[in-house]
Amino acid sequence: MTSEVVIKTDKLTKRFGDFIATNEITFEVYAGEIFGFLGANGAGKTTAMKMLCGLSKPSSGNATIAGFDIYKQTEEIKKNIGYMSQKFSLYEDLTVIENIQFFGGIYGLSDKQLKAKSIELIETLGLQSEAKKLVASLPLGWKQKLAFSVAVIHEPKIVFLDEPTGGVDPIVRRQFWDLIYQASGRGITIFVTTHYMDEAEYCNRISMMVDGVIQALDTPDNLKRQFSANTMDEVFFELARGAKRKSD
Numbered sequence: 001m002t003s004e005v006v007i008k009t010d011k012l013t014k015r016f017g018d019f020i021a022t023n024e025i026t027f028e029v030y031a032g033e034i035f036g037f038l039g040a041n042g043a044g045k046t047t048a049m050k051m052l053c054g055l056s057k058p059s060s061g062n063a064t065i066a067g068f069d070i071y072k073q074t075e076e077i078k079k080n081i082g083y084m085s086q087k088f089s090l091y092e093d094l095t096v097i098e099n100i101q102f103f104g105g106i107y108g109l110s111d112k113q114l115k116a117k118s119i120e121l122i123e124t125l126g127l128q129s130e131a132k133k134l135v136a137s138l139p140l141g142w143k144q145k146l147a148f149s150v151a152v153i154h155e156p157k158i159v160f161l162d163e164p165t166g167g168v169d170p171i172v173r174r175q176f177w178d179l180i181y182q183a184s185g186r187g188i189t190i191f192v193t194t195h196y197m198d199e200a201e202y203c204n205r206i207s208m209m210v211d212g213v214i215q216a217l218d219t220p221d222n223l224k225r226q227f228s229a230n231t232m233d234e235v236f237f238e239l240a241r242g243a244k245r246k247s248d
C-alpha cells in the first residue's frame with residue numbers, strides 16, 4: 001500500500017427523485033489498499049460503486065478514479081478499472097478458456113498477451129483439466145476465483161468487487177482472498193463490498209455505511225476499539241441496528 005490516492009470522493013451524492021440513496025460521501029483510498037465498503041442492505045453501496053465505475057452520473061459532489069474525473073472522463077476510468085459482481089461475472093455457456101479470451105479482448109489485451117495470460121491464469125488457478133469445460137459446470141467457488149482473475153487480467157489500477165463471494169463457505173472465501181492479497185501485492189487497489197464479517201477483518205480499512213451516509217471509516221482494529229467490540233460483527237451490529245432502510 002502507498003500514499004498515492006487512487007479514489008477520492010467529495011460529498012458524492014445520488015438522488016432518485018426525493019430519495020437520497022448516497023448522501024455526501026467523502027473518502028480517499030490508497031494505491032494497493034484493500035478497502036472494504038460495508039453497509040446494511042439498501043445502505044447505498046451499489047449506488048456509490050456504480051458512480052465510481054462511471055456507470056451512473058452523480059446528482060452532486062465530485063470524485064476522481066485513478067486521477068480521472070467521474071463526470072468527464074468515464075472512458076478513461078473504464079480502461080483503468082476491473083469489475084466483478086455476484087450478479088454478473090462470467091458467461092456460463094462459454095468454456096473457461098473462452099471466457100478468459102472474451103473478457104481479455106474486452107479489456108484490450110492483444111492476441112499475444114491473451115495467449116500468455118490464458119496459460120498463466122489457468123495454471124495459477126489449477127484449472128488445466130477444466131479449461132475446455134463450460135463455466136456452468138464449475139463449482140461456485142471456482143467460478144468466483146475465475147471471475148476475479150478475469151476482472152484483473154489487464155492489471156487495472158483498481159478492481160471493484162460487489163459481493164464477490166456470496167454463497168460459499170469461509171474456507172472457499174479464504175482461498176478467494178488469497179487471490180485478492182496477491183493482486184494487492186502487485187499494486188492493484190481492491191474496493192470490495194461484502195456482508196461477511198470474516199472478510200471485513202481481511203481489509204486494510206473499512207467504511208461503514210448506514211442509510212446513505214458513511215458512519216465510520218478506519219482499520220478493523222481501530223473500529224473495534226472505537227466501538228468497544230471484540231469482532232467486526234459486533235461493530236456492524238452496533239452501527240447497522242439504527243438503519244431505517246430495508247433490502248429491496
Ligand SMILES: Nc1ncnc2c1ncn2[C@@H]1O[C@H](COP(=O)(O)OP(=O)(O)OP(=O)(O)O)[C@@H](O)[C@H]1O
Pocket residue numbers: 016019021039040041042043044045046047048245247248
Ligand atoms: N434506480 C433506482 N431508483 C430508485 N431507488 C433506487 C434505485 N437504485 C437504488 N435505489 C434505492 O437506493 C437505496 C440504496 O440501494 P443500493 O442498491 O445502493 O444499496 P446497497 O447498499 O447496495 O444494498 P444491498 O446490500 O441490499 O445490495 C435502496 O433503498 C434502493 O431501493
